[in-house]
Amino acid sequence: MKPKPIHFRLYFAILSLLLLSPRLITSVRAQQEICTQPFQPVATPLTELGNNPYVRMDGQTTTFTGGPYPDGNNTRPAQHEAAGLAEAAKIVPLNKKGQPDPQGSIVMLSIGMSNASSEFNNFMKLAHKNPEINPQLVLINGAQGGQTAEKWVEPDSLPWQMAQAQLNRHSFTAEQVQVAWVKETLTRGGDFPIKTQTLEAYLEAIAHNLKINFPNIKIAYFSSRTRSYAYWRGISPEPVAYETGFAVKWLIEKQIKGDPALNFDPARGEVKAPYLSWGPYLWIDGTNPRSDGRVWTAEDMTADCTHPSPSGNQKVAEMLMEFFMSDTLAASWFPVGAHLPPTQPPTPIPTDVVAVTPTLVQPLTAVASLTPVPLALLTEQTSSTPVAGPTVTSASPAANTRWMVYGVLIIASLGVGLAASWFIFRRR
Numbered sequence: 193m194k195p196k197p198i199h200f201r202l203y204f205a206i207l208s209l210l211l212l213s214p215r216l217i218t219s220v221r222a223q224q225e226i227c228t229q230p231f232q233p234v235a236t237p238l239t240e241l242g243n244n245p246y247v248r249m250d251g252q253t254t255t256f257t258g259g260p261y262p263d264g265n266n267t268r269p270a271q272h273e274a275a276g277l278a279e280a281a282k283i284v285p286l287n288k289k290g291q292p293d294p295q296g297s298i299v300m301l302s303i304g305m306s307n308a309s310s311e312f313n314n315f316m317k318l319a320h321k322n323p324e325i326n327p328q329l330v331l332i333n334g335a336q337g338g339q340t341a342e343k344w345v346e347p348d349s350l351p352w353q354m355a356q357a358q359l360n361r362h363s364f365t366a367e368q369v370q371v372a373w374v375k376e377t378l379t380r381g382g383d384f385p386i387k388t389q390t391l392e393a394y395l396e397a398i399a400h401n402l403k404i405n406f407p408n409i410k411i412a413y414f415s416s417r418t419r420s421y422a423y424w425r426g427i428s429p430e431p432v433a434y435e436t437g438f439a440v441k442w443l444i445e446k447q448i449k450g451d452p453a454l455n456f457d458p459a460r461g462e463v464k465a466p467y468l469s470w471g472p473y474l475w476i477d478g479t480n481p482r483s484d485g486r487v488w489t490a491e492d493m494t495a496d497c498t499h500p501s502p503s504g505n506q507k508v509a510e511m512l513m514e515f516f517m518s519d520t521l522a523a524s525w526f527p528v529g530a531h532l533p534p535t536q537p538p539t540p541i542p543t544d545v546v547a548v549t550p551t552l553v554q555p556l557t558a559v560a561s562l563t564p565v566p567l568a569l570l571t572e573q574t575s576s577t578p579v580a581g582p583t584v585t586s587a588s589p590a591a592n593t594r595w596m597v598y599g600v601l602i603i604a605s606l607g608v609g610l611a612a613s614w615f616i617f618r619r620r
Contacts, residue, residue, distance in 0.1 A: 290367025308375035309335035314509035341394035369406035413471035421497035472515035
């Protein structure tokens with residue numbers, strides 16, 4: 193058998209390489225998009241620090257002790273728990289005017305920056321597939337890329353407008369929002385406790401603005417940051433990321449101690465804020481397992497070592513789901529059967545996409561940067577179609593573009609190869 197000319201073998205080798213290149217490039221790119229910074233111990237999680245003093249990474253011993261709640265505790269004080277249960281009992285389905293309605297909705301809204309947006313998006317996907325969740329619960333992602341804590345201080349600022357627009361886009365109103373999940377931060381490093389106290393002040397403003405913009409809100413759950421694998425310098429480095437937990441702790445403690453600026457009880461005067469509680473505590477000291485066995489690796493973060501990767505988003509989503517499925521305050525509105533008349537069967541699940549069980553709304557797309565995002569860009573990135581169906585899978589525009597480029601390259605290589613072969617064959 194006559195061997196094939198060398199140019200044909202070379203041509204087929206190049207063609208095979210081009211056909212395999214998408215997977216090779218995708219694999220290399222995926223590795224490049226994952227954080228590669230080494231692990232450095234930062235601190236003991238607040239949930240395990242108890243009444244022990246916080247020691248900063250530089251060896252500075254502070255006078256601040258741990259525990260999400262006062263006295264080093266991980267659970268709400270009895271009086272605050274009782275008050276929370278009373279507020280939770282008021283959460284019932286509301287119509288668009290904010291009036292109790294058996295056919296209405298309970299809207300839970302997320303507030304925060306890019307990390308919160310991508311994490312809440314994964315939480316919504318989990319909720320959408322979970323048959324144990326109240327069919328009248330509506331999850332809406334109001335967190336937005338680039339909108340760090342200081343951007344939410346004014347009640348009519350851009351991020352609040354965008355959160356309201358997200359509600360309106362899906363035919364819900366501000367009067368139907370009764371629960372919020374808030375996760376916020378400030379960028380860059382800073383001195384402790386000054387930077388943390390600044391964040392606490394901004395979180396207090398957010399609590400006020402929740403009540404201003406959503407008059408029927410009852411409970412706001414706050415979470416602090418996930419761990420960073422950047423240290424001292426970066427978008428949101430350690431130990432500042434850890435110290436966001438103190439900002440949440442101090443804010444909630446102020447309400448527990450009866451600060452009138454955070455009053456939620458009309459019997460005690462003007463209501464200035466919703467009832468405040470910790471949501472899930474998300475911070476984990478990297479590969480040092482937390483008491484629940486969870487770890488947070490570099491692979492749980494993107495290349496900037498600050499934003500969660502797909503695995504990081506999934507871990508946070510699972511912590512959110514575990515928290516709300518077990519929280520005593522959420523028991524009256526989060527699971528199936530909440531507020532349904534005991535003598536009647538559950539309301540049949542309608543086929544209308546807005547009332548899917550649970551109603552799931554596409555979030556504002558998180559951008560991989562903690563920088564201001566123009567209104568026009570946010571508008572373009574916002575989906576206006578509720579998700580219908582048990583799964584949410586769609587290729588990103590970047591992925592579609594990448595595969596189009598691969599296709600063009602392959603077709604071009606075929607054309608060049610055939611033309612070269614024809615030219616060489618003619619010369620022979």
